[in-house]
Amino acid sequence: MANIKEVASLAGVSVATVSRYFSAPEKVSKKNTDKVIKAIEQLNYKPNLLARNFTQSRSYSILVMAPLANPFLLDVIQGIQEIARIKGYTVLLVDPLEAPDDENKYYSMLETRLVEGIIDFKVQKRLNKKHGTRIDNIVTLCDYVENNPSPVVTVDDVKAAEKLVDYLVSLGHRHIGCLTGLDFIHATHHRKLGYQNALQKAGLPLSNKLMINGDFSVTSGLNAAKEYADMQPRPTAIFCMNDKMAIGIIQGLKAEGLRVPEDISVVGFDDIEFAKYCDPPLTTIRQPAKELGSSAMKLLCNLIEGKFDPETVLRPYFLPTDLIVRGSTCAVK
Amino acid sequence: MANIKEVASLAGVSVATVSRYFSAPEKVSKKNTDKVIKAIEQLNYKPNLLARNFTQSRSYSILVMAPLANPFLLDVIQGIQEIARIKGYTVLLVDPLEAPDDENKYYSMLETRLVEGIIDFKVQKRLNKKHGTRIDNIVTLCDYVENNPSPVVTVDDVKAAEKLVDYLVSLGHRHIGCLTGLDFIHATHHRKLGYQNALQKAGLPLSNKLMINGDFSVTSGLNAAKEYADMQPRPTAIFCMNDKMAIGIIQGLKAEGLRVPEDISVVGFDDIEFAKYCDPPLTTIRQPAKELGSSAMKLLCNLIEGKFDPETVLRPYFLPTDLIVRGSTCAVK
DNA sequence: TGTAAATTTGTAATCGATTACAAATTTACG
DNA sequence: CGTAAATTTGTAATCGATTACAAATTTACA
Structure with missing residues (x-):
């Protein structure tokens, strides 16, 4: 494959001129520009960007x-x-x-x-x-x-989760489950904090029993559904830390013979495209x-x-x- | 940031030895390996991969x-x-x-x-x-x-689509709609061919009326749903060229007051994760x-x-x- | 120990561009 | 036309690695 030297020699100019044709074409005379273009054309020359990146010490x-x-x-x-x-x-x-x-x-x-x-x-x-x-x-x-x-x-995950749980509280829910995300993601802890803030503001007790550890996957939602279905007293609403788990939990609750939202309300987080299209459509927090x-x-x-x-x-x-x-x-x- | 020359001089060896330490460590003596390691450590040297890629003429x-x-x-x-x-x-x-x-x-x-x-x-x-x-x-x-x-x-899009539409035919469907994908994707045409093959095998007429042009988006499914709902005679089944459109069409048909699958069966293509979780769960072709x-x-x-x-x-x-x-x-x- | 073979090492060319600097050319204008 | 300024061009160094080849060292073994 042709390199800049071959282009230069075919065009009858120096390599600097060819290089400048790319980096600062306004500095090359009309005459030489034409010669360079012709040579590039003829050799089907493409600059070696590995070389360019190396000399410029940039990878773009x-x-x-x-x-x-x-x-x-x-x-x-x-x-x-x-x-x-x-x-x-x-x-x-x-x-x-x-x-x-x-x-x-x-x-x-x-x-x-x-x-x-x-x-x-x-x-x-x-x-x-x-x-x-x-x-x-x-x-x-x-x-x-x-x-x-x-x-x-x-x-602001704290505020967002709080807003969401506030809403559940405003609907009259007193037993609100929380399905968490991966532990090493800090957002998980922030959303938990928002959940707890909302409960506290409402004068509701914080119970670890209502909290199940998830991993952001649909499957973990499915699994959590069974646990929540069997829980005594059973929560009337569940806050899931993302939409995928919420979709899983809805699926799981239905399988347990429960109705969403009549028996249990479910909320998610993210507002993924399919949140609109699951059944029932998901109440959630939209992230931009x-x-x-x-x-x-x-x-x-x-x-x-x-x-x-x-x-x-x-x-x-x-x-x-x-x-x-x-x-x-x-x-x- | 340190380069290979500085490492070599600090270690008291040649650049070739340092280079070989990376590319063929078994060719460097124990004594020099130790010196090189120490120098690399001391200078916190990381090889410049832009340079390496350039000399090797590989980008990996x-x-x-x-x-x-x-x-x-x-x-x-x-x-x-x-x-x-x-x-x-x-x-x-x-x-x-x-x-x-x-x-x-x-x-x-x-x-x-x-x-x-x-x-x-x-x-x-x-x-x-x-x-x-x-x-x-x-x-x-x-x-x-x-x-x-x-x-x-x-x-094999032809075969796959044919298999899917064969299945619809086996369920007794005689008016089967087809919501296509983007025209410049050849898979669209192959799936169309499979659809037509299945109809032909079943002795069903090929009608362009039953074919609506989609673009693989949920929205195009939603739009198509209205058209199919108003169609005379209305199809009893619709083959969508991907799952997203199928999900959109199901949503749209429900909005028109139709039941899936009782009034209209819908099938998709791809088997995306959410195909399992939409309502009703989607019959589809699974691609690996x-x-x-x-x-x-x-x-x-x-x-x-x-x-x-x-x-x-x-x-x-x-x-x-x-x-x-x-x-x-x-x-x- | 001496010599050949095997291993290890270093020197220096190389990859293909960019670019500082100097030189050559063109332009502007009294 | 002559000179200064502006523009264009070319020479050659440079980036930081790899690697062919030769040289140096070590190892093996009679």
């Missing part, structure tokens, strides 16, 4: 670490892609849950220069060595912890998926370009959520 | 062009990822529908060396210049056309998503490594499908 790539099992993330990723495309970055995608052992390998792609930034869907376990002074071109998306080691874009993705990517671009305010960049950036009321909830009898 | 990356709107593809992508990880490739992901104009830019990433192969979810528009003689390290996944310009991994992805990636690896048989590589590689009968279909009254 970013890495997204996302658990693909959650369809909600698809929309988030589309938001990321949109900005990435505009800014000229390509997106590498890995699912950290598929190969947890490789996680550090992925982070080190920053140091080996393969990517210029990372969007991670959970708070990094290892903190920066010099926390607060050095920003690593990592953005945490949809997860957050106090003293987060990297900039964060997410929703695409905006989460595009905001995170914009922030990452600023980090990469060094355009950020060190004072504020570590303050979490919260996007608003909406309570979406559909058919899976009703007033308690 | 592949590109996946997938319309992310389809959740079925998530599983396919997981299958791709699994093999990619094992083989040491990283996966770049773009959604061609998001930026159709950039499509050629993506293909040219092969020529600019940014990726070593491409998995594309549709047959490429531009054929190879020298069709059949040169293989471009492109694998077409889930789409197929006679004289395909690149190797193909997919299912993960296997499609992993097979395509294995094939692509062989292309990249030159390990393929030019005689057979362009023959389509069909994976088996299953008819999954659930609650959205019943015998005609």
Whole structure:
């Protein structure tokens, strides 16, 4: 395959001129531009971007670490892609849950220069060595912890969960179950806190019995349904920490011969596309998926370009959520 | 950031020895290995992979062009990822529908060396210049056309659709609607052919009236539902070319006051996760998503490594499908 | 111990671009 | 036309690794 030298010699110019034809065509005379174009055409020349990236010490790539099992993330990723495309970055995608052992390998792609930034869907376990002074071109998306080691874009999970459970309380529910998510995701703990806040405000007791540990999968919802169905007293409403589990729990409750929402109201979290189309349609919290993705990517671009305010960049950036009321909830009898 | 030269000089060895420590550690003596390790440690050295990739003229990356709107593809992508990880490739992901104009830019990433192969979810528009003689390290996944310009991994859409419509016929249905997919996807035409084959076998007339053009989205299912509800005579069964449209159509038919399956049976295609959880659960064709992805990636690896048989590589590689009968279909009254 | 074979090491060329700097050319204008 | 300024061009260094080849060292064994 032809290289820049061959193009230059065929065109009768120097390699610098050919290079400039790509990087600053306005600096090449008309005459030489024509010659270069002709030579490129003739040799079907394509610049070797591995070489270009090497000399510029830039990869024009970013890495997204996302658990693909959650369809909600698809929309988030589309938001990321949109900005990435505009800014000229390509997106590498890995699912950290598929190969947890490789996680550090992925982070080190920053140091080996393969990517210029990372969007991670959970708070990094290892903190920066010099926390607060050095920003690593990592953005945490949809997860957050106090003293987060990297900039964060997410929703206020505490407030959102609280809003959702407030709503259940307003419907008269007094026994409200809570199906949690994966323990190592901080959002799980924040949503739990919101759930507890709402109960407390309503003067309801906090009982661990009403809390079942899930893992964000439909299956864990199905399993939890049986437990809730047998529980004494049985909850009249269940808060699930994502829509997939809510869909699973609805399915499971129906199998137990219970009606949703007449016997048990169920709420989810995320507002995935299918929340509208399950039966009954799901009452849930809508996260602005695409905006989460595009905001995170914009922030990452600023980090990469060094355009950020060190004072504020570590303050979490919260996007608003909406309570979406559909058919899976009703007033308690 | 430290480079190999600094490591070499700190360790008191040549750069070649440091390089060999990574590429062929068994060729470095114990004494020097220790010195190199110490120097790497001390300088926190990470090899510049941009440089390595450049000298080796390899990117160790592949590109996946997938319309992310389809959740079925998530599983396919997981299958791709699994093999990619094992083989040491990283996966770049773009959604061609998001930026159709950039499509050629993506293909040219092969020529600019940014990726070593491409998995594309549709047959490429531009054929190879020298069709059949040169293989471009492109694998077409889930789409197929006679004289395909690149190797193909997919299912036999004709047979699968035929199997599905055979089943509807066996339930006694005589008026069977067909909601098609995007026209530029060849799978759409193959599934249409399967639908027509089944009707023909059953001695049923082929009527264009029963065919509505969809685009694989839930919305197009919703819209089609109204049309089918008003149709005279109204079909007693509808074959949708994917599950998303089937879910939309079920939703739409319910809104029109029709019962599924009692008034109209609905079948989909793909067997996405939510097919099980919609109401009623969807009768559909299961495509082996993960296997499609992993097979395509294995094939692509062989292309990249030159390990393929030019005689057979362009023959389509069909994976088996299953008819999954659930609650959205019943015998005609 | 001496010599050949095997192993380990280092020197230096190489990959294909970019780019600083100097040189050459063109343009502007009194 | 002559000179200065502006524009265009080319030379050659550079990025950080890999690797062919030769040289040095170690090992094996009579």
